[in-house]
Amino acid sequence: MKQKKWATLTSLLLAGSIVCAASLPSPARSSEIPLSSFDSTAIITMDIRGADLRDVLSALALKMGVNIVLVDSTPTVVNINLKNVPVKKAFEQIMQSYGLNYIQNEDTMVVGKPETLQTGFFTEMILTRIDTYFVTSDKIVALIGQLGIPVKAFSVDSQPKKIWLQGTVQGLKKAKELIDSIDIEGQTSFNLEYRTLTLNQIPPQRAVDLLDKIGISLKHYVILDNRILVFDSNFFGQWEQIESVLKQFDVQSGKEYKTFVYQLRNIVARDAKKRLEQVGIKDVKAVVPNSEQFARDIIIVCPPYAETEVRSLLSGMDVSLTKVKAPVAYSNSSQTLNEARDLASEMSGVPIGSFHISDNIKPQSDAENSKYILWVEETPDRIQLIKDLIEDVVDKKDSGEEKK
Incomplete structure (x- = not known):
C-alpha cells in the first residue's frame, strides 16, 4: 500500500509516523534499523549515516511501541553508531547528542529543544x-x-x-x-459497515489479545474508550461466537487472571472441559469454541498461582485410553460406509486400518434389505469423535444410515 502524505501546522508524529510543518512526502524508513518487535528493552544495533532525524525517531517509536511528537521542524541529519544497546538507551543517546529533550504522557512522547517543550502540549x-x-x-x-x-x-x-x-x-x-x-485497498466502495464490542471490566486491548489467542486476529479495528470498532468484515459471520467468548472473559476477575491456550493431543476440548469441571478447581474457567466436539485447543482463565496446577491436570487428562471396539454407523450400502470411513479417517486422524465394515448381517433371503455395520477399534473419546463426524458429514437421506 502506498504510504500517506501529511501536512500540519505543528510537527507531529502519530503512531510511529512523522508529520512535518510543510507538505512533505512520507519519509522512507532506513533499512538498517530493525523494526521486528515492540519492546522498549530490546537490544538493537544502529549504524546510521546521513539519516533524517524524523526517520530515526519514527523507527525508534515503532520499536518502543510509543507515539513520538517532534515539535522542532528544523531538518536534522543523524550520524550515529550504537552496538547492542537497549532501544530506550539508543533513544536517550540521540536526545543527548542532538541537544533534545522529551516529556511523556502515557504512550505519547514529545521531543524537542528543552526551551520549546511545554507540559501543556498534550492539551493544545x-x-x-x-x-x-x-x-x-x-x-x-x-x-x-x-x-x-x-x-x-x-x-x-x-x-x-x-x-x-x-x-x-x-x-x-x-x-x-x-x-x-x-483506508485500505479494496475499500473504494466503503459503506461505513463495522461491528462493535463493548467491554465492561477488562481493557479493550486485552480483549484483542485474547481473541488473537483463539485464532481471531483483528487487523482493522479502533479502540475508543471501552469499545472496539471492528472493520474486518470476514469476522462478521461469526460475530455471535466472538461476543459469546468475550462475555466469558469480560468479568472483574478477568483483569488480573492469567489466560492461556492449551493444545490437546489425545482428547477433544469438550472432554477436557468436562473433566476440569469435575475436578472443581476454584476460580478456574475453561472456554471452548462452538465446535467443542472436534477442537483440540482449550482456553483457560485462572489465577496466576493456579496455572501450573491446571497445566499439570490437563497433561494428566490428555492421555490415550485403552482401545475398545464399537460400531459407529450402519447402512444398507457398503459403498456408503466405505466413503464414510475414508472421510472419518482423514478428518479424525484415526488410521484407516482401525476401521472395519462387516458383511451383510441380514439373512440372504432378505436381499432387498441389506445391512452393513461400520465399526472401529479406538479409545472411547476417539470413537465419540468419529460418531460426531459421521453424523455431521454423511448425508443420511442419501445413505439411509442412522446414527448408532
Missing part, C-alpha cells in the same frame, strides 16, 4: 491534514462524527482525498488509527 489544539488513497474524505468525516472521536474533521468537494483534522494529540491519534483501519 493542533491542525493537520491527511491524504487518503482508497476512501473518500466525506465518508471518513461522516464516520468520525458518528463515532464521536474528539476532533473536528472537515473536507471540501474539490479535494475528495484530503481530510483536515483539528484536535489534541490524543484525539488526532485516534482519528489516524481509524483512517488507517479503513
